[in-house]
Amino acid sequence: MNPEKPLVSVLTTAYNTEKYIGAAIESVLAQTMPDFEFVLRDDGSTDSTLEILEGYAKKDARIKIFSGPNTGMAAGTNELIKKARGTFIGLLDSDDLLAPTALEETVKVFQNNPSAGMVYTDHYDMAEDGTVRGLGFRCRIPYSKERLLIDMMTFHFRMFRRSTFDIVGLMDTSLEAAPDYDLCLRVSEQCRIVHLPRPLYCYRVHDKSISTSRRHEQINASKLAVERALKRRGLDRAYELFVQLSSKFTLVKRA
């Protein structure tokens, strides 16, 4: 293992996640495959997130931390990708968890598929308190480059060959509400994407529903990402995207 040239870079941007970031970091430190660097960026948090990061960085030399003003997930991740030195780059959200063998198993898939530009795994949905609820719905949808135009099934855990970013570019910061969808669409057009059907990631589903206006931004950004993909693929002359919205209203007893 050469600490200057780790096999994997795990990247995390963190914004006000003091409640969960410790567990996220522990899940990386517990990896069975030790040849990694873990690069985190505090995105201008106003809580104790940065202090927690600093505490862990003192204890483990593989952890590198950066901090800066609040720029959002896409810009922060781009900054981290530029700093990463690993052959493979994995993305972990600051409130989620990796399974202990996540890096080991995913890297193995890359080694068995030399032409793959990205590997994604299955994931478990997890309640706010960490209780695992079961396999997420997205990863049950079979992957194809075409189906990706209507269903975002390439969900966490995602790992990229470093060179993939040289081919497709970084995350589009103008699509802050759906930068990962846009990135996956671009990757799917240039590289082979391989699905590893193993639940190696726990995705935390928060009870507090996001505001309806934020959700609207997300859907609009996803729509824009797909429309751009249709254009890049030369499909926009014959096909168009229809987006239908529906809603579910629930009354929740106040605590």
Added chain:
Amino acid sequence: MVPSSPRVSLLTPAYNNGVYIEETIKTVQLQTMEDFEYIVRDDGSNDNTLEIIKKYAESDPRIQVIAGNHAGISTGLNEMVNRARGAYIGFLDGDDLLAPTALEETVAAFEANPDAGMIYTDYLEVSPDNNQWRYGKRCTAPYSPDRLLVEMMIFHFRMVRRTVFDRTGPFDPELDMAWDYDFCLRVSENFPIVHLPRPLYKYRVHEQNASTKMGYEQIDASRRAVEAALKRRGLDDQYRLKVEIFSKFQIRKKKKTPA
């Protein structure tokens, strides 16, 4: 009929309905119950909607035309309600169709339910050319004032007793995108609402892909209507409304437009 006070006032807010409004008006003229007035307000259309309405009004004294400026649906409806003289007020959209017995059967339901403030029926969804239809599903959820807080099952055809407005007040222009939801919530807090499970209305379903903006604004206006209802009902201390929005993406072949 008696021109001074008809039994029913039927109201249609019309905006750029030039393609469909003729068919709409004809289904009104074919009603088996003839004691009605039909008020159509053009909301400043930039197509030929107003011309068509005027043409029909010339030969049918039951039809009254209001040539309005573009004021939005609630403001337009309030203007029509103020003019309406019927004991019952029914609502018909400018591109939809009534079954021939719609007025007769709905009025009979009011007579059988003297306390009812509103009657609503079942409906059919029809294709733009009115050649294909299926049974509408929104009205299948059983009505209750509580359930109405999370689900809008009160769809077309809707008729209210004229006097409900004395208790509910007018339509709220702030909630144009969910005017009917807001109004039904207010009616449900003051009067019994009765469901007449008969398909007396044809609701035209258009293929639209303008933007997700309209869909979102409708959901958001509905959210505000329900939150206001929770407050009026004194439930907002105990309950909060959770709104989830889902999207469905479809790639469709573009229709060939004639060159």
